[in-house]
Amino acid sequence: MASVLSQLMGQWIDVQGLLIFLCVLLLVKHLRDVQSKNMPPGPFPLPIIGNLINIGFRDPLGSFQRIAERYGDVSTLYMGNQPCIMLTGYESFKEAFVEQADIFTDRPHFPVNDKLTKGKGLFMSNGHMWRQQRRFALATLKYFGVGKKTLENFILQECCCLCDSVQTEQGLPFDPQCLVTSAVANIISGLVFGHRFEYDDHQFHLMQKYVDDMLQLPISNWGRLYNQFPALMSLLPGQHQTAFAGMYKLQPLLQEEFRKHKEERDPSNPRDYIDCYLDEIEKCKDSEAEFTEENLMYCVVDLFGAGTETSSTTLRWALLFMVKYPDVQEKVQSEIDQVIGQTRQLQMDDRTNLPYTYAVIHEIQRFANIITFTPPRVANKDTTVRGQLIPKGVMVLPLLKTILQDKNEYSTPYEFNPAHFLDENGMFLKKDTFIPFSIGKRMCPGEQLARMELFLFFTSLMQRFTFLPLDGQTLSLKGSISVSSGPEPFQICAVPR
């Protein structure tokens, strides 16, 4: 018996010894791999899990910021075995996305995006196709009046609808999310579909939900798991399946819009983006530009999604900040009263005479900082930024938050303070480093539209209502981790002025 035991023990020690030896070997190999890549500095990654422990699940953004503070404007993190380079600070953004614009235009490939949009559309597409689709989208937005009076009047009509709906709440507590999102979605709907929807339209809400689920997936934990194990995850239930199903359910709704457009359109008089795109499908001889009905669908999803979520989230923050900082709300209202009064309809030109209101809108965007993760990029050849090597093909994650909270630019970066955008004479102070829409060739194509929306919606609401908290309520300023980081759901009262 004793000899059998000692034999088994001997074998066990052998197996144990072998395992330890293999682990040490793996660690040495991993160490050599990490060192040989000559990546920018960062916390040491463990084999297989990379820097998961450094990032954590609770506050990934806070962790990224701490890592950037420690290792500088260009640092490396490992997501599993994959390195990822974080860019922070205005100078590194400028050096990469403006000075080396042609090297940094592409987005990396992710299985989850391939599954959702097959690499088409505007947001995650690349190369010649992306360039042509983006050029066309920008030209069409311009054609339909972005920055011009026609679109301004269309937005002002929607401002009236929104204010009338807020009025029906009769000063009682309500959650502004649904009304604000629908009002903003109607602007991009007008440009893309040629019509608006009623705020209680069931199909409109379904469309918003499907698009929202799709947009949220890539940065959710489900999306991250799908990117790591696509084959396995496609067999398992979860939030990713809801988003994929949403995309399938959205298709017939959009195809119905395309069908109606084809029936009713007059090629000499296009009414909206879809009409122009259908025209381009017929005219374009460049097959690599991929002007197809399938691509139209993904472009519409991107425009509708990006054009709704971002501006409406900013406006919800705006209302929350006004309730939280009543002295700022009072100053905005008194400036509006002096310049426009309470009855005349405002216009874009009023902006120059409303420096405080304009500074408040900028501070809302800065402090809300809704694009916590700017969509990632990838370099198409080896290059350097701030003296650090960025190898071809490695994912580059730009962190806008650090730029909007730069201590050298803003006297109180972690406080809501409209004075950040005012000079000593109380006039609006423009800052080149204020880049909530990013910079370079891939910067937001909806910037001008979004600026119009934010000014007209915010000022209209301030002109007609005073927003108040509920009795005894403490409103949280904590943002969610999402494509655009919004406030937690909240209720407020809108008292007509």
Ligand code: HEM
């Ligand atoms: C407050 C509102 C908005 C903010 C803060 C915002 C911000 C951004 C940012 C930071 C990016 C990423 C740029 C990059 O990768 O460097 C982006 C991309 C994009 N945005 Fe916006 N955006 C807003 C509104 C809009 C609107 C109204 C539209 C609709 C036309 C829109 C359409 C897009 C599209 C299609 C992209 C992808 C562009 C590409 O990859 O080429 N955005 N936006």
